[in-house]
Amino acid sequence: MATEQFAQIEAGIADLTASGSPLALPALEALADGRLYYSPDKSVFIKQADGRWIDARTGAASAADPASPKPVRLNNRVRRALEAALGSLSLMNPDPAKRLAAAEAVVKSRDAAALPAVEAALAKETDPRIRKALSQAKAATTIFLDTATESEKVAAIETVAGRGDQDALNLLGAVRxxxxxxxxxxxxxxxAGIERRLALLNGLQNVWYGLSLGSVLLLAAIGLAITFGVMGVINMAHGEMVMLGAYTTFLVQEFLRTRYPALFDLSLPIAIPLAFLVAGAVGVALERGVIRFLYGRPLETLLATWGVSLILQQTVRTLFGANNREVGAPSYMAGSFDFFGLTVTHGRLWIVVFAMAVFACLLFVLKATSFGLKMRAVTQNRRMASCMGIRTPWLDAMTFGLGSGIAGIAGVALSQIDNVSPNLGQSYIVDSFMVVVFGGVGNLWGTLVAALTLGIANKFLEPVAGAVLGKIALLVFIILFIQKRPRGLFAQKGRAVEA
Structure with missing residues (x-):
């Protein structure tokens, strides 16, 4: 190891692996981490994280720091040998996760020197998942083994093909x-079979990403669908309600982080009702203070709410600054898992579940409560609802508050996947209007279908046309679609609406 010659370092790795010494694994792990050094007198040392030096030959702490230490160098060939060596030494590890990782490392390295260790581990292994990985590791080395017969290599190819992943495809490419x-x-x-499987998995992965993006669009647009559908108000400040929800989440996390750090994982459940109340209160104030004077004049409401959005942005920028604010993820939203070849992150999964829960709760409010009945009556025929004794001004304020509050809840979810800044809402306002218009103004099921459809379509268009051209293509499609169906996918019904 104490040399500049890569061939000698590779030979040293092989000797360490074959030695069976308990000191071999720490030395090789240190080499992989860039912590293995040697001095001019050919002594080899491991540098610890705290700065101490360990003699690699004895495992004891060094009495003095080495003179002029140099790191043991690596190149790609030595790294492959090192990966295989680490895999071989970890095949008998008591931890199943480490044994599985070791078997995967041997598959990638295809080092014939690891074959005896793989066969020994395979004879003792009882875990079916690890046995399968070990069998694939054995097959990966057998394919390039000179002593193996052609029939054994063909059988090994079939075993490796069972992985069905990119590593197997790369290995088979070397055989071709x-x-x-x-x-x-x-x-x-x-x-050919692996490529078909990977193409299918890639399509399914895009569908999953599209569903998660569609859930984000649903959260951002569902509040707008209510206000736009009931009152016909083009609310350009809707994105700022989302932004207020995100900043509410930031304040809740800052409070818990400084005062009650043990409760940090509860920050999002605490922030959800608070964000609803904050954004809902601002929405009610906006409706009572500005919008109620502009009913029937859509252009004026557009300009007024756009001005309000600028005021809200500048207010937040003055209070919190223009820089992005850090919003952490609770422990249960970190990490990912493999689902039949698909990579599913916990964060995306929680957002999809959360969006569907918000949709179900809102559907319940609209279909099973007196408030929802009155809201639907006003949507279908405002004048008749007023004649029947419904206080439409009060309903307008509560509806606007409900839509704004849901936008605030959307801000809680978006704080986990986007930068929390004064411009957060501007990224979603156009998409929200696209979803609402495409699905049908005021129709929740239309909003759901439109959000998921546009999310999936966007993810399939991005690899082909790019992010910007993909959005432009969707916008052109919606424009053409609205020419054919001006009321969207699911048009509202009612005398006033149809008139």
Missing amino acids: ERGTPILKLAAETAS
Whole structure:
């Protein structure tokens, strides 16, 4: 190891692996982390995180710091050998996760030197998942083993193809380049199957990403669907209600982080009702103070609410500054898991579940409460509802407050996937209007279908046309669609609406 020659370092890795010494694994792990050094007298040391030096040969603390230490160097070939060595030494680890990771490392390295260790581990392994990984590791090394017969290599190709991932495809690509005609044919057949599977998984992954994006659009647009549908108000300050919800989440987290750090995981459940109240109160104040004087004049409401949005942005910028604010993720929203080949992050999954829960609660309010009945009556025929004794001014204020409060709840979710800044709402206002118009003004089911449809379409268009051109294509599609169906996918019904 104490040399500049990569071939000697690779030989040293092989010798350490074969030695069976308990000191081999710490030395190789230190080499992988860039903590293995040698001095001019050929002594080898491991540098600890606290700055102490350990003699790699004895495992004891060094009496003095090494003179002029140099790090043991790596290149790509040595790194592959190192990965295989670490995998071989970890195949017997008591921790199942480490044994599985070690088997995966051997598959990627394809180092024939690891084959005896793999066979020994396979003979003792009882976990089916790890046994499968070990069998694939054995097959990956057998394919390039000179002593293996052609039939054994063909069987190994079939075993490796069972992985169905990019690593297997790369390995089979090497076989197609330098294998015999029979092996090339077997590798090409297996590669074709893997490519079909990866294409299917890629499509399903895009659908999942589209659903998560659609859930975000649903949260951002569902409040706008209520206000726009009931009152016909083009609320350009809707995005700022989302922004207020995000900043409410930031304040809640700052309070818990400084006062009650043990309760940090409860920050989002606490922030949800507070964001609803803050954004809802601002919405009611906006309706009572500005919008109620402008009913029937959509252009004036557009300009007025746009001015209000600028005021809200500048107010937040004055109070919190223009820089992004950090909003952390609770522990239960961190990490990911594999679902039949799809990578599902906990954060995206929680946002999808949260969006569907908000949608279900809002649907319940509209369909099963007196307030919802009155709101639907005003949506279908405002004058008749007023004649029947419904206080439409009060209902307008409460409806606007409800829509703004839901936008605040959306801000809680968006704080987990986007930058919390005064401009947060501007990123979603156009998309929100697209969703509402496409789905049908005032129709919740239309908003749901439109949000998910546009989210999935956007994710499929992005790889082909790019993010900007993809959005432009969707906008052009919606414009053409509205020419054909001016009321959207699910048009509202009622005498006043149809008139």
